[in-house]
């Protein structure tokens with residue numbers, strides 16, 4: 001009913017709008033004022049967490065993209081090797097696991113059969129398994145050693161939105177907690193990031209308040225045959241999530257590339273008028289990557305691409321090469337996916353609406369897939 005949708009026409013629109021609240025709720029009670037993290041509910045003792053020598057993240061769909069982003073954060077903050085794999089592949093390739101491996105299973109529903117089978121396999125190999133889930137008491141957390149719940153609230157729209165952002169928050173919390181527990185040398189950086197993480201609800205709110213031009217843009221692209229997405233570092237999985245959203249909702253061909261790979265093949269696809277969405281890295285620290293992407297934007301534009309550029313506010317370097325410039329708040333690199341994903345959700349949703357699709361129940365898809 002209209003009341004359940006909070007006055008919105010679709011659950012998805014309501015769920016996109018709820019993201020600042022969902023992030024705040026996922027942080028609530030877990031971050032003390034002095035920056036100490038409390039994640040006792042994970043049921044994994046600090047002693048066990050100090051023994052871990054490898055992390056393996058398994059998930060499907062959007063949850064897999066959250067895992068890809070988590071890898072950058074966990075390896076950087078904790079210096080623990082971290083692999084990420086789609087659950088349906090992981091399970092059947094005889095992966096190397098042992099009791100010092102922490103397997104993190106990310107699943108909104110806690111019921112995806114592929115992920116559940118990976119969890120069972122990991123436990124048979126004596127690995128510790130931590131679930132990141134949104135549905136209390138669902139199967140995956142029940143079968144795992146520990147769980148960290150995302151507090152996004154029920155998500156009705158089939159395509160993940162607020163659960164994706166809160167999965168990212170949960171992954172960041174796990175990474176920062178591991179760094180704290182293992183007493184790593186980056187104390188100051190970790191504390192600064194925790195402070196920034198606490199401010200993410202307002203940053204996402206800012207994005208939502210400035211996203212109208214994205215809707216107009218999406219409507220103008222309803223007839224496009226394909227849309228390409230480019231990113232690098234954490235912006236690469238963000239690009240993958242943007243492409244997945246477009247496939248799921250708008251039934252449109254979309255593909256994401258690591259921007260550095262462009263020259264190794266995909267640049268041959270560029271032709272006049274082809275829409276290309278580019279996620280520009282933050283200018284913090286890794287400005288080398290930032291400058292490389294600016295060159296990529298120039299290269300594709302010179303070949304006729306219609307460039308849709310998502311960049312930090314005040315980043316004037318991209319403006320001359322952007323047919324459309326979408327500004328997001330400047331936040332630390334590793335947290336940028338929280339703000340960069342939002343315009344992509346809105347873009348896919350609005351484009352799908354322009355085509356007359358039901359964005360809550362896209363054709364052929366299920367909210368949770370309980371078969372292999």
Ligand code: G6P
Nearest residue numbers: 060061062063107108109112160
């Ligand atoms: C289905 C949904 C996707 C979701 C994926 C993983 O395919 O349509 O939106 O990302 O399952 O679901 P999970 O509940 O395991 O996160």
